[in-house]
Amino acid sequence: MKKAVIPAAGLGTRMLPATKTVPKEMLPIVDKPAIQYIIEEAVASGIEDILIVSNRSKHAMDDYFDYSPELEELLKRSGKIAEYEAVRDVADKANIFYVRQKETKGLGHAVWRAKRFVGDEPFAVLLGDDIMMGKTPVTKQLIDAAEQYEASAVGIQRVASEAISKYSSVLISELEERIYRVSDMNEKPKPDQAFSEFAILGRYILTAEIFSILENTPPGYGGEIQLTDGLQRLCKVSPMVAVDFDAKRYDTGNLEGFLEATIDYALQDPRVGDWLKGFMSDKLKEI
Numbered sequence: 001m002k003k004a005v006i007p008a009a010g011l012g013t014r015m016l017p018a019t020k021t022v023p024k025e026m027l028p029i030v031d032k033p034a035i036q037y038i039i040e041e042a043v044a045s046g047i048e049d050i051l052i053v054s055n056r057s058k059h060a061m062d063d064y065f066d067y068s069p070e071l072e073e074l075l076k077r078s079g080k081i082a083e084y085e086a087v088r089d090v091a092d093k094a095n096i097f098y099v100r101q102k103e104t105k106g107l108g109h110a111v112w113r114a115k116r117f118v119g120d121e122p123f124a125v126l127l128g129d130d131i132m133m134g135k136t137p138v139t140k141q142l143i144d145a146a147e148q149y150e151a152s153a154v155g156i157q158r159v160a161s162e163a164i165s166k167y168s169s170v171l172i173s174e175l176e177e178r179i180y181r182v183s184d185m186n187e188k189p190k191p192d193q194a195f196s197e198f199a200i201l202g203r204y205i206l207t208a209e210i211f212s213i214l215e216n217t218p219p220g221y222g223g224e225i226q227l228t229d230g231l232q233r234l235c236k237v238s239p240m241v242a243v244d245f246d247a248k249r250y251d252t253g254n255l256e257g258f259l260e261a262t263i264d265y266a267l268q269d270p271r272v273g274d275w276l277k278g279f280m281s282d283k284l285k286e287i
C-alpha cells in the first residue's frame with residue numbers, strides 16, 4: 001500500500017484561540033508540528049504518496065513541507081548543518097499532495113475529497129490530530145491485518161465506558177489476538193447504546209468502495225457527513241477487521257491530549273528528558 005490520506009481540514013475549535021491562525025496540526029509537540037509525527041508514521045509504514053485534505057486557512061502546512069531556500073542557505077553558511085538537514089529532511093519525507101475541502105462538512109466528506117487521488121487502490125487514512133507512540137507504526141499494524149484478511153481495517157482500543165460516547169463503538173468478534181471481525185458500529189453512542197467499549201481511534205485502511213458509499217451518505221451526527229456512517233455500510237458489504245493496536249494514542253486536538261503528548265515526547269527526548277524529570281519532581285513537591 002503506497003497511498004495515504006490525512007484529513008486536516010477541521011476547524012480545531014477545541015484548541016482556540018491558538019487555532020484562530022495556527023492550524024491545530026501545526027501546533028508543536030516538543031519541537032515538531034503534530035502533523036510531522038503522522039507523516040513519519042505513514043512513511044515508516046511504507047507509504048510514499050500522501051494527500052493532505054486542507055482548507056483555505058491552513059497554508060502553514062503546505063509551506064512547512066516545501067523547501068525554504070533562504071533559511072537553508074543561511075543555516076549552511078553559518079555551519080548549522082544538523083539544523084539544515086532537519087529542515088531539508090521535512091520536505092523530502094514523501095510525495096505530498098494537497099486538496100481543499102471547500103466546506104467543513106465532516107470527516108466523511110473530507111475523506112471523499114481524496115477520490116481522484118486514490119483511484120482504485122486500498123489506502124490508509126491517518127487523522128491529522130491523532131498521534132501514536134509505539135514500536136511498530138500503527139498504520140503498519142493495520143496494513144498487515146488488512147492484507148492478511150483481505151479486508152478494510154480500523155484501529156481500535158478499549159476506552160472507559162463513560163468515554164465511549166465521544167467516539168465510534170464497534171460490534172466485533174475475535175479472529176485472533178488483537179484482531180477482530182467488524183459487523184457494525186455507531187457514532188458517539190450513549191453508553192447504553194454502545195456496541196462495545198472498543199472505540200475507533202484515528203487510523204483506517206479503506207478500499208475505494210468507500211467513495212461511492214460516502215457520496216450517498218446523508219449528514220448524520222452534528223449535521224456532518226460522518227466517516228463512521230460510511231464505514232458502517234462498508235462493513236456490511238465487504239470484510240472489515242478491527243486491530244486493537246499496540247501504541248499509546250494522543251488526541252492532540254484537545255488540551256489534555258496535547259499536554260500529555262507534549263510531556264511524554266519531551267520525557268523521551270534525550271535533549272530535555274532528564275531536565276524535565278527534575279523540573280516535574282520539584283514541581284510536584286510544591287503542589
Ligand code: UTP
Binds near residue numbers: 007009013103106129
Ligand atoms: P475533529 O472533530 O477531531 O476535528 O475531526 P475538528 O472538527 O477540527 O475539531 P474541533 O471539535 O473543532 O476541535 C477529526 C479529524 O477530521 C478532520 C479534522 O481535521 C481531524 O483530523 N476533519 C473534520 C476534516 O478534515 N474536515 C471536517 O469537515 C471535519
